[in-house]
Amino acid sequence: MSDVRKPDARETALEVLMQVDSANAWSDGGLKRTIAKNKLDSRDAALATRLCYGVIQNRMLLDYYIGCWCSQRPERLESVIRNILRLGGYQILFLDKVPPRAAVNEAVEMTKRHRREKAAGMVNAILRKFAANREDMPPLPKGSPAQTLSLRYSHPRWLVERLLSLIGEEETEAYLRMNNQVVPTTIQTNPLKGTPEELEKLLRQTGAQVEPHPWLAGCFSVSGTGDLEQLSAFREGRFTVQDAAARLVATVAAPAPEDRVLDVCAAPGGKSFAMAMDRRDRGQILSCDVHPHKLKLIDSGAQRLGITSIRTALADAREEHAAWLEQADVVVADVPCSGLGIIRKKPDIRYKNPRDLAQLPAIQGDILENACRYVCPGGVLVYSTCTVLPEENQEIIHVFLSRHPEFRRETFTLPGPVGLCDGEATLWPQRLGTDGFYICRMRRKA
Numbered sequence: 001m002s003d004v005r006k007p008d009a010r011e012t013a014l015e016v017l018m019q020v021d022s023a024n025a026w027s028d029g030g031l032k033r034t035i036a037k038n039k040l041d042s043r044d045a046a047l048a049t050r051l052c053y054g055v056i057q058n059r060m061l062l063d064y065y066i067g068c069w070c071s072q073r074p075e076r077l078e079s080v081i082r083n084i085l086r087l088g089g090y091q092i093l094f095l096d097k098v099p100p101r102a103a104v105n106e107a108v109e110m111t112k113r114h115r116r117e118k119a120a121g122m123v124n125a126i127l128r129k130f131a132a133n134r135e136d137m138p139p140l141p142k143g144s145p146a147q148t149l150s151l152r153y154s155h156p157r158w159l160v161e162r163l164l165s166l167i168g169e170e171e172t173e174a175y176l177r178m179n180n181q182v183v184p185t186t187i188q189t190n191p192l193k194g195t196p197e198e199l200e201k202l203l204r205q206t207g208a209q210v211e212p213h214p215w216l217a218g219c220f221s222v223s224g225t226g227d228l229e230q231l232s233a234f235r236e237g238r239f240t241v242q243d244a245a246a247r248l249v250a251t252v253a254a255p256a257p258e259d260r261v262l263d264v265c266a267a268p269g270g271k272s273f274a275m276a277m278d279r280r281d282r283g284q285i286l287s288c289d290v291h292p293h294k295l296k297l298i299d300s301g302a303q304r305l306g307i308t309s310i311r312t313a314l315a316d317a318r319e320e321h322a323a324w325l326e327q328a329d330v331v332v333a334d335v336p337c338s339g340l341g342i343i344r345k346k347p348d349i350r351y352k353n354p355r356d357l358a359q360l361p362a363i364q365g366d367i368l369e370n371a372c373r374y375v376c377p378g379g380v381l382v383y384s385t386c387t388v389l390p391e392e393n394q395e396i397i398h399v400f401l402s403r404h405p406e407f408r409r410e411t412f413t414l415p416g417p418v419g420l421c422d423g424e425a426t427l428w429p430q431r432l433g434t435d436g437f438y439i440c441r442m443r444r445k446a
């Protein structure tokens with residue numbers, strides 16, 4: 001940049017968007033690092049996050065509109081100009097609080113600050129078109145439902161086509177729309193550090209909006225808190241941040257107080273923590289992960305929450321550990337997956353390369369195949385993912401059960417609208433308001 005003024009929310013969002021463009025970086029990590037580097041206060045941090053996520057959530061649509069008024073194709077523009085246009089276009093179309101003229105002027109100034117004076121006129125002209133046509137933007141090209149939904153909600157066509165084949169047009173549109181909305185955060189009370197009532201009171205004192213979760217005891221939907229991790233209630237370990245669907249994995253695993261639990265893909269620890277809290281820190285949980293730095297997250301999280309029943313171990317869940325064979329009453333395999341169920345929280349997941357995602361079922365199958373050996377006779381095996389694709393879910397289980405007649409699916413009941421499940425449940429965001437998730441419970445013959 002040409003001048004030395006402190007980067008604000010817009011500059012921070014631009015910096016992160018360019019990192020995402022050039023280094024294929026994840027926006028959540030980029031935001032965390034760049035917000036800290038630029039020393040943004042909580043208001044600017046929230047705005048930078050909204051701008052960055054908003055652009056990613058609407059990137060294909062914004063590029064389409066930019067292309068309507070630009071002599072060059074948006075992908076041919078220099079990254080800094082393309083992202084300044086996206087940021088300006090997003091604010092004009094989606095943020096009521098920013099007057100369109102201010103968004104245009106800010107984008108033009110930004111262009112100049114980045115020493116692209118020659119492009120300032122083009123940025124001005126394109127964004128003025130956005131502002132003038134805000135209520136009546138150019139129509140989307142006529143096409144198949146998949147093409148139209150893909151562009152309207154900025155999700156790649158392959159994903160829209162998969163969803164259409166799974167849940168039909170109406171639900172696909174609801175799912176895509178939901179992925180572009182701001183979602184409240186779900187938190188769970190840590191009963192080791194206090195009651196839900198105490199937590200609710202503490203959170204309200206910070207000015208946050210707090211609503212008891214409609215069907216999860218001890219959980220709340222919160223918004224308006226800024227960075228939750230900065231709250232003293234968080235630092236004191238009074239709650240964990242976990243989506244309702246993820247929390248249900250512990251409900252399905254339901255280890256008894258004395259059960260030995262093995263969590264084979266445990267970092268950063270959310271499901272291990274939920275199980276430990278559910279049984280008031282009794283029994284033992286061995287929480288493993290293949291990445292050493294991630295084990296530290298489990299250790300520090302457990303310490304914050306006052307949990308002493310969790311030990312961590314470095315282990316590749318695909319490799320057999322002889323000492324663990326048939327030693328666990330409950331094994332949880334919350335396997336690495338495409339993450340398509342959590343696009344509403346991590347918007348860039350939608351742009352993952354489907355070729356890379358196609359590698360996952362083999363890994364998931366290998367992990368399950370190995371993890372099942374640790375289940376003691378009569379014990380429970382839980383398999384879960386934060387995705388909704390059958391090839392990472394039901395199809396993995398189908399193959400597994402056909403090879404392992406000593407396991408069978410076991411019925412469980414979930415709270416609220418889900419109710420009784422025949423051994424497995426796919427949780428869909430547009431039906432439940434949760435992340436997209438799959439959970440399967442199996443029992444080994446005694």
Ligand SMILES: C[S@@+](CC[C@H](N)C(=O)[O-])C[C@H]1O[C@@H](n2cnc3c(N)ncnc32)[C@H](O)[C@@H]1O
Pocket residue numbers: 246264265266267268269270271272288289290291294315316317318334335336337
């Ligand atoms: C979906 S995340 C687990 C989330 C965790 N259960 C929680 O609730 O916080 C999947 C985890 O599996 C780990 N992982 C990936 N491949 C693995 C492997 N071969 N063995 C063990 N862990 C693995 C990743 O590092 C990641 O932390």
